[in-house]
Amino acid sequence: MKIALLGYGRMGKTIEELAIKRGHEICYKTSTAIDEEALKEADVAIDFSVPNAAFTNITMCFKLNIPVVSGTTGWLDNYDKAIEICHKSNGSFIYASNFSIGVNLFFKLNKTLAHLMANQQDYAVALKEIHHTKKLDAPSGTAITLAEHIIDATDNTKWHLNNQDSKDHTNSIGITAERTPDVPGTHTISYSSKIDTIEITHTAHTREGFALGAIIAAEWLKDKTGVFTMNDVLDSII
Numbered sequence: 234m235k236i237a238l239l240g241y242g243r244m245g246k247t248i249e250e251l252a253i254k255r256g257h258e259i260c261y262k263t264s265t266a267i268d269e270e271a272l273k274e275a276d277v278a279i280d281f282s283v284p285n286a287a288f289t290n291i292t293m294c295f296k297l298n299i300p301v302v303s304g305t306t307g308w309l310d311n312y313d314k315a316i317e318i319c320h321k322s323n324g325s326f327i328y329a330s331n332f333s334i335g336v337n338l339f340f341k342l343n344k345t346l347a348h349l350m351a352n353q354q355d356y357a358v359a360l361k362e363i364h365h366t367k368k369l370d371a372p373s374g375t376a377i378t379l380a381e382h383i384i385d386a387t388d389n390t391k392w393h394l395n396n397q398d399s400k401d402h403t404n405s406i407g408i409t410a411e412r413t414p415d416v417p418g419t420h421t422i423s424y425s426s427k428i429d430t431i432e433i434t435h436t437a438h439t440r441e442g443f444a445l446g447a448i449i450a451a452e453w454l455k456d457k458t459g460v461f462t463m464n465d466v467l468d469s470i471i
């Protein structure tokens with residue numbers, strides 16, 4: 234498979250290494266605006282760029298009819314617009330806030346725990362994410378996905394970033410975002426009462442899990458048309 238890497242930073246480089254080991258070719262890589270002629274050569278594009286470039290990169294792939302997998306976080310205000318363009322141009326697209334298989338299993342665990350805790354009024358839920366100091370967005374995309382899944386199962390109606398504002402936080406899940414050098418990504422959900430705390434944590438030891446999941450998603454998407462999620466990919470491989 235010929236892969237174009239849109240964004241050649243920490244993730245782009247890790248994907249390149251693993252993709253070559255899986256027998257793929259990196260036919261194009263960029264950390265700036267796309268060269269359309271070069272991108273046209275690709276069977277699939279993988280976008281791990283920056284929040285303000287993701288929408289342009291993704292919609293360029295739709296225009297050129299290249300299936301695209303995106304893991305870039307912090308651009309989701311434009312997600313619905315991207316989906317509309319994808320459908321109109323008969324494109325192929327998967328976005329995930331986290332492509333790691335382990336995190337996607339952790340998403341399922343989080344949903345199950347949220348359902349169990351839904352009627353336990355003595356417990357307060359909280360979310361914490363820790364990432365490296367180079368991360369541009371906070372909270373992480375993964376933390377937002379985890380919060381959204383808890384909101385779907387409980388009385389909580391929104392989330393907020395702790396220490397950022399003093400608005401009304403009734404029925405809102407507080408997310409603490411900590412930045413520590415070199416941490417690939419750690420997410421914890423805790424339910425605390427006066428008596429005890431129930432806590433689940435996913436700790437990424439390296440970026441390989443994110444990269445491998447994105448490549449598996451790209452292999453899966455290559456010959457399909459439509460908008461998919463990582464759940465669609467996992468349902469077919471687990």
Ligand SMILES: NC(=O)C1=CN([C@@H]2O[C@H](COP(=O)(O)OP(=O)(O)OC[C@H]3O[C@@H](n4cnc5c(N)ncnc54)[C@H](OP(=O)(O)O)[C@@H]3O)[C@@H](O)[C@H]2O)C=CC1
Pocket residue numbers: 239240241242243244245263264265266267281282283284286290303304305306307329330331332333443
């Ligand atoms: N979904 C998932 O599983 C995961 C998602 N992520 C997300 O992926 C994104 C990238 O993470 P990471 O690799 O660590 O970040 P990096 O900063 O290491 O890489 C981003 C790269 O994108 C480049 N870039 C800037 N503008 C453009 C453009 N217009 N087109 C293409 N590339 C551009 C940057 O170049 P320059 O440095 O010159 O600006 C940089 O090389 C982040 O949003 C992060 O949150 C990360 C890990 C897992």
Ligand SMILES: O=C(O)C1=N[C@H](C(=O)O)C[C@H](O)C1
Pocket residue numbers: 306330331364368369372373374375376417418419443
């Ligand atoms: O920026 C990162 O590094 C990561 N970003 C993603 C996110 O925002 O959730 C996924 C992973 O946690 C690493």
